[in-house]
Amino acid sequence: MQLQKMERLQTRALSVQCIKRDFIRNKYVYLMALPIIAYYIIFHYIPMGGVVIAFQNYTPKKGFIHSDWVGLKHFVSFLTSYQAVRVIRNTLTINIYEILFGFPAPILLALLLNEITSMKYKRVIQTVSYLPHFISLVVICGIITDFSITNGLFNDIIVFLGGERSNLLMRKELFRTIFVSSGIWQGVGWGSIIYLSTLSGIDPNLYEAAAIDGAGRFRQLLHITLPALIPTITVLLIMRLGHIMSQGFEKIILLYNPLTYETADVISSYVYRRGLQESDYSFGAAVGLFNSIINVTVLIMSNYLSRRITKESLW
Amino acid sequence: MKRKKIKAVISVFLAILMLTTLAGCKKESKESANEGTNTEEVLGYPITKEPITLKYWIPIHALATQFIRSYAENEVYQEMEKITGIKIEFIHPANGQEDEQFNLMIASGDIPDLITGAARYKGGISMGVEDQVYLDLTPYAQKYAPDYYKLLNSNPEIKREATFDDGKIFAFYRIKPKVDVPFRRLVTRKDWLDEAGVTEPKTLAEWETYLKLLKDKNKGDAPFILTTNGMEGIIMGAYNILPGFYLKDGKNVTFGQIQPEFKEYLTLMNKWFTSGLISKDFPSLKEPQAITQFSSGKTGVLAASVDQTFNNAKANNYQLVTTPFPRLKLGDKLHWNNSEWFVGGDETVINNDTKYKKEAVRWLNYAYSEEGAMLFNFGLKDSSYVMENGKPKYTDKILKNPKIPAPVTNYLFRMHFAPKLTFSDLECVPGVLANGQESINNRLKWSDDKDVDNTYVIPPIRFTVDESSTRARLMTEVDTYVNEMVLKFIIGAEPLSKFDEYVNNVKKLGIDEAAKITQKAYERYMK
Numbered sequence: 001m002q003l004q005k006m007e008r009l010q011t012r013a014l015s016v017q018c019i020k021r022d023f024i025r026n027k028y029v030y031l032m033a034l035p036i037i038a039y040y041i042i043f044h045y046i047p048m049g050g051v052v053i054a055f056q057n058y059t060p061k062k063g064f065i066h067s068d069w070v071g072l073k074h075f076v077s078f079l080t081s082y083q084a085v086r087v088i089r090n091t092l093t094i095n096i097y098e099i100l101f102g103f104p105a106p107i108l109l110a111l112l113l114n115e116i117t118s119m120k121y122k123r124v125i126q127t128v129s130y131l132p133h134f135i136s137l138v139v140i141c142g143i144i145t146d147f148s149i150t151n152g153l154f155n156d157i158i159v160f161l162g163g164e165r166s167n168l169l170m171r172k173e174l175f176r177t178i179f180v181s182s183g184i185w186q187g188v189g190w191g192s193i194i195y196l197s198t199l200s201g202i203d204p205n206l207y208e209a210a211a212i213d214g215a216g217r218f219r220q221l222l223h224i225t226l227p228a229l230i231p232t233i234t235v236l237l238i239m240r241l242g243h244i245m246s247q248g249f250e251k252i253i254l255l256y257n258p259l260t261y262e263t264a265d266v267i268s269s270y271v272y273r274r275g276l277q278e279s280d281y282s283f284g285a286a287v288g289l290f291n292s293i294i295n296v297t298v299l300i301m302s303n304y305l306s307r308r309i310t311k312e313s314l315w
Numbered sequence: 316m317k318r319k320k321i322k323a324v325i326s327v328f329l330a331i332l333m334l335t336t337l338a339g340c341k342k343e344s345k346e347s348a349n350e351g352t353n354t355e356e357v358l359g360y361p362i363t364k365e366p367i368t369l370k371y372w373i374p375i376h377a378l379a380t381q382f383i384r385s386y387a388e389n390e391v392y393q394e395m396e397k398i399t400g401i402k403i404e405f406i407h408p409a410n411g412q413e414d415e416q417f418n419l420m421i422a423s424g425d426i427p428d429l430i431t432g433a434a435r436y437k438g439g440i441s442m443g444v445e446d447q448v449y450l451d452l453t454p455y456a457q458k459y460a461p462d463y464y465k466l467l468n469s470n471p472e473i474k475r476e477a478t479f480d481d482g483k484i485f486a487f488y489r490i491k492p493k494v495d496v497p498f499r500r501l502v503t504r505k506d507w508l509d510e511a512g513v514t515e516p517k518t519l520a521e522w523e524t525y526l527k528l529l530k531d532k533n534k535g536d537a538p539f540i541l542t543t544n545g546m547e548g549i550i551m552g553a554y555n556i557l558p559g560f561y562l563k564d565g566k567n568v569t570f571g572q573i574q575p576e577f578k579e580y581l582t583l584m585n586k587w588f589t590s591g592l593i594s595k596d597f598p599s600l601k602e603p604q605a606i607t608q609f610s611s612g613k614t615g616v617l618a619a620s621v622d623q624t625f626n627n628a629k630a631n632n633y634q635l636v637t638t639p640f641p642r643l644k645l646g647d648k649l650h651w652n653n654s655e656w657f658v659g660g661d662e663t664v665i666n667n668d669t670k671y672k673k674e675a676v677r678w679l680n681y682a683y684s685e686e687g688a689m690l691f692n693f694g695l696k697d698s699s700y701v702m703e704n705g706k707p708k709y710t711d712k713i714l715k716n717p718k719i720p721a722p723v724t725n726y727l728f729r730m731h732f733a734p735k736l737t738f739s740d741l742e743c744v745p746g747v748l749a750n751g752q753e754s755i756n757n758r759l760k761w762s763d764d765k766d767v768d769n770t771y772v773i774p775p776i777r778f779t780v781d782e783s784s785t786r787a788r789l790m791t792e793v794d795t796y797v798n799e800m801v802l803k804f805i806i807g808a809e810p811l812s813k814f815d816e817y818v819n820n821v822k823k824l825g826i827d828e829a830a831k832i833t834q835k836a837y838e839r840y841m842k
Contacts, residue, residue, distance in 0.1 A: 059437055060422035061446045082792045082824060149596045151536060167596045170806070257598045258544065258798035259806070265795070274791040280784065281418075 054286040074286035083270055088245075091266040095244045097180045103240060105184045106191030107233060113192065114199050114225065115217065126196075129189025141254035144182055145169060175260045179251070198232045199225065234312040242299035245291040267291065358459070361400030362677050368402040369675055370427035372420060373663075373733075375407040379726035382719060390695055391730045395687075401678050421448065426666045428675050431734065433486060433664040438780035440485045440662060449664040450672060452484045459673050460680035462687075466490055466736060475840070476658035476775055487679045487734035489659035495740045496762035497653045501549055501641065502609075502624050503616045505634035507534055515638045519553055519583065522616075522641055526592040529615045537594035539616040540605040541584065544798055545598065545805045546572070549618050551580050552651045553641045557771060560833050561651070565770035568834040570826050572797050573818045581804045581811060588805050598802055622740075622747045625757045629750055639761040652769035663734040682735035691736075692743045694729040713745050721745045773833070776840040782832045789825040796824060 023030060049064075054074060056067040078084060109129065116122040132140070147153040148168035155165045168174050206224050215223065249268035256264035271287050274280065307313035375386060385405045386392050396402055406427055408416035417435040420426065426448065436443040443449035456464045467474050467484070470492065477488045501522075508515065511528035529538035541547060546558040554576035556569075563569040571577060587593045594600065594614060602619065609617045610627040617624070621637045628635035640649055665675045681687040693700040693707050700707045713724045724745060725731035731744070740747045741755050748754065778786060800817050803809040809817075 060418060061448060077788065083795060145599055149599060150594075165595075167599060169599050170596075258795075258802045259598055259808070261795065261799045270791075270795075273795065274787065280787065 051285060051289055053282050054289045056282055058282045058285075070282075074283045075290060077283065078287050078290065083265065086262065087265050087267045087270045090263060091245060091247050091268075093263075094176055094179060094247055094266060097176055098183065099237075099240055099244075101180055102184050102187070103237065105188045107195055107229065109188050110192040110195035110199060110229075111221065111225065113196060115221075126189065126192075129192070131189070132186040133190035135186070137250055138254065140182065140186060141251060144178065144255065148178065169255060169257065170259045172260045172263045175256065175264045179255060179264070183251075194236070195229060195232060198229055202228045230310065231312050234306055234310055235314060238299065238302050238306055238314055241302040242295050244298050245294045358461075358677065360398050360681075362674050363400050366400055366402055367671055367674060368404050369429060369669075369671060369678065370406060371403045371429040371431070372406045372408070372417075372427045373429075373431040374413045375405075375410070376726045376732065377410045378723045380410060382723060382727060386726075386730075389726065389730065390699070390728050391690055391733075394690060394695060395678075395681065399678055399681060401674060426668070428666050428669040428671060429663060429679070430666070431661050431663045434660075434662050438783070439777055440664060441479050441777070442780060443664065444485050444667075447667050449485060450667045450669070452486070452665065452676065453482075455672065455676045456484045459676040460487075460683070462683035462685075462736075463487060463680050466492065466683055470657065473657045476656055479777075486662040486664045487683075488663075489661040489732065489734055489737050490657060490683075491655065491659060491737040491739060492657060493739045493742075494655055494657060496759060497640075498620050498622060498740070498758065499549070499618060499653050500621050500761070501616060501618050501638045502621060503636050503638070504612075504628070505636050507615050508636055510534070515636050517639055517641065518644060519550065519641050523583075523587070523592070526587065526616065527590075530591055534615050535613045536608075537596075537614055538592050539587070540594045540600055540608060540614050541588075541597045541805075542618060543598060543601060545584065545801045547618055548651070548653065549640060550584075551577070552649055553643050553647070554580055555650055555771065556580070557651050560773055560830065561771045562773055562837070563771070565650070568773065568830050568837055570793075570821075570830055572801065573821050573826065578811065578814045581801070581814070584805045585807055585811060589807055593805075598806075621758055621760075622744075622754065625754055626746065626749050635757065637757060637760050639764055640767060646766065649767045650769065650771035652767050652772065656775055658775065659737065661732050661734050679734060682733060688736040688738070691730045691733060692738045699724075699728045707743075709745060709748060714749060721749060773837060774840060776833070776836040778832070778836050782836060786829050786832050789829040792824045793821060793826055793829065797821060 052064055053067065055069060055071060056064075057070050058064070058067045062068075113122055113125060116125070149155070150165050150167050152168075154168055159165060168178060202224065207220055210220050210224060245267070247266045247268055249266070249272045252264060252266055252269045253272060256269065267287060271284055274283065303313050303315065373386065379386070379389075383389065385407060387403065387405050392403060392405075406420075413432065414435055417432065421436065430449075433443060433449060434440055436448070438445075440449060444451050452460070456467075464484075467477055467490075473490060473492065474482065477484075477486075477490065479485055501516075503515070503525075507529060508525075510532060511525055513521070513525055513528065516522040516525045526538040529535070548558050551558060551571065556571040556574050556576045558571050560568050561571055584593070594608075597605075600608070605614070605617055606619055606623065606627065608614045609619070609624065610631055612631075621635075625635045625637075642649065663679060665672060665679075669675060682691045689696070689707070693709070694713065696702070698710070699713050700709050702708070713728055714721060716724060719727060722745075729743075737743075741758060747758055800809060804811055804814070804817075
């Protein structure tokens with residue numbers, strides 16, 4: 001008993017000492033980290049206090065302290081609203097589609113690019129694939145709309161393949177496909193950068209050794225390239241899962257119309273429409289908080305699962 | 316560069332000149348004003364003898380931002396600074412972020428002296444005054460804004476629209492005492508009418524015949540582009556219902572989209588859509604895109620601005636035909652009219668805590684004085700306009716500027732949107748005057764229709780904080796559902812036999828409560 005206590009005290013003293021020594025040895029590193037820590041505290045942690053407005057009828061004039069408390073009124077108002085089930089369902093489905101189809105796309109592109117031996121060709125492909133990332137969303141959606149109308153390019157292709165003309169953006173069953181695939185087109189190049197940088201860090205000796213052992217390109221890909229990517233993929237996937245309830249409203253409201261509400265209306269676009277009629281901060285904050293709680297729960301769960309299964313995790 | 320310098324020198328010189336003349340003749344009275352003996356206060360221009368700076372929060376028009384970064388570069392405000400002696404420091408929110416930045420400004424507590432677009436305040440302007448953020452102008456108006464005060468009292472309807480309970484004055488509005496004739500109508504092309512061998516349609520049956528003829532002759536992609544949400548007020552007006560809330564029989568607030576007449580409207584639109592008279596793409600075509608399609612001959616009929624389509628037609632060498640509001644049968648009386656109210660937006664308030672209350676009121680009043688209104692509506696004399704036979708006439712600087720498109724000159728050489736005494740479109744809007752008398756006649760056509768009034772249109776009523784929050788909650792649900800169902804009914808995705816079920820659902824979403832709130836606000840307004 002006594003011994004155990006002593007030991008514990010000793011280790012605590014030791015760890016304090018350790019930290020102290022670490023501080024002295026790496027003082028410049030800590031100094032450099034200071035502004036970033038301060039940034040997070042000032043701009044990310046302190047404003048979290050503002051979440052109280054989700055439980056108030058907040059008005060700027062009265063401020064956080066004097067606004068009237070209304071408890072869970074805004075949460076109830078959102079969850080009992082006529083469209084709540086639909087917008088939550090749509091947010092989840094679009095996100096799941098994006099994870100299912102959008103998440104692997106940059107990995108595939110990176111792997112393909114990695115197999116290209118001509119540097120010049122590779123650079124050109126990379127640059128071309130980045131380009132859409134820099135085009136404004138409004139322009140992208142304008143292009144999509146123009147291509148999707150009855151006499152648009154997409155319909156010309158459909159007719160060529162033996163289909164019939166229709167306005168694609170008026171068909172609710174196609175909305176998710178258009179939304180997700182245009183998202184892939186726009187983001188695939190940009191998303192592949194992080195994987196390419198990981199790939200460039202692989203020791204070429206590994207490939208050489210594998211080649212000597214008789215491994216072909218596909219074997220090399222399977223046993224060297226992919227395993228090297230796994231940590232990056234895991235981290236990014238966990239972080240992506242942490243956004244499962246988030247879906248920006250900009251692209252949605254640029255592409256949807258009442259005919260596609262059934263598959264296109266998501267939480268953020270619903271809040272946006274409601275906000276249009278009145279600047280209701282508290283309602284917006286309540287919905288945001290609701291989303292964040294689910295996001296964090298999913299994040300923690302996926303991190304736990306990942307740690308159990310792949311031994312890779314965020315923490 | 317050089318020209319700017321010369322301008323600066325001249326303006327400094329002018330300022331000195333004005334100051335010295337002032338100092339010479341008005342010294343005595345100025346001093347007494349400072350002592351607070353109001354009776355002898357002189358209210359001429361310039362407003363102050365010492366130059367002061369007022370901060371002015373006003374959204375800048377998106378067109379203006381193509382050429383200038385601030386209204387300080389607008390000629391009207393530059394001239395005003397010379398006349399009033401008050402320098403304005405403009406604060407412009409970014410385009411499209413006006414609401415957010417307004418709220419941030421209020422929340423920050425750092426509130427400028429003048430604010431345009433002040434109705435963004437949660438609970439409206441009266442709430443802003445109650446919270447003592449905005450200044451109650453009532454004690455100041457008569458004395459320091461005599462021109463504005465006179466204008467408000469020139470017509471009881473103007474006064475009703477621009478003042479609050481008990482005739483209190485809280486804001487300066489853009490006021491147009493001579494209301495314009497409707498600008499939006501069903502339009503078509505003369506050559507296509509001739510080809511179809513008909514005259515301009517006046518009833519919905521005639522429209523149907525005409526659209527069918529266009530369809531048979533394969534003119535364009537589709538004969539008609541219906542408005543994006545499928546609810547065209549001009550056509551609904553023939554049934555004497557309106558989209559959204561309207562005043563049935565001129566007194567009862569009613570929601571148009573659940574009336575039995577609306578079913579008839581939907582039936583007709585559904586018939587037109589399924590027989591190919593309406594563009595298949597209409598729900599995804601916004602108005603500018605529809606106008607482009609019309610101008611380029613891809614469609615033959617459109618409900619749009621008669622001025623804009625007329626100018627486009629001129630540019631594309633065909634003749635535009637505007638039509639009277641359609642009816643079910645000739646001679647029907649219509650109770651809606653898409654003309655405006657006397658009082659427009661651009662509501663402008665003064666900060667309750669500003670040091671320069673009187674000066675700010677007097678500065679705002681200038682735009683309602685005779686010469687101020689000329690400056691705001693027409694720009695600089697002998698530069699933007701010249702007087703011809705006692706009437707102002709735009710120069711080519713406005714109408715045919717090689718560098719700056721006509722719509723942009725509205726925000727560079729004149730102030731189209733501002734708290735001011737506004738002249739009617741036919742007098743002063745370059746877009747309407749672009750093609751001279753011809754375009755004026757085009758706008759005026761059919762406006763002498765004696766059987767059209769606007770007794771069914773709800774005036775600009777105001778809601779309390781609680782009312783507007785309840786109404787917003789209810790109407791988000793209602794609008795989402797209604798917009799969805801209306802399009803489905805029109806394109807045939809839902810059969811019209813489900814109309815009664817639809818009406819029941821809208822009622823379940825609380826439309827009656829929202830109507831009741833609106834009725835209450837209307838009755839308060841009319842009191």
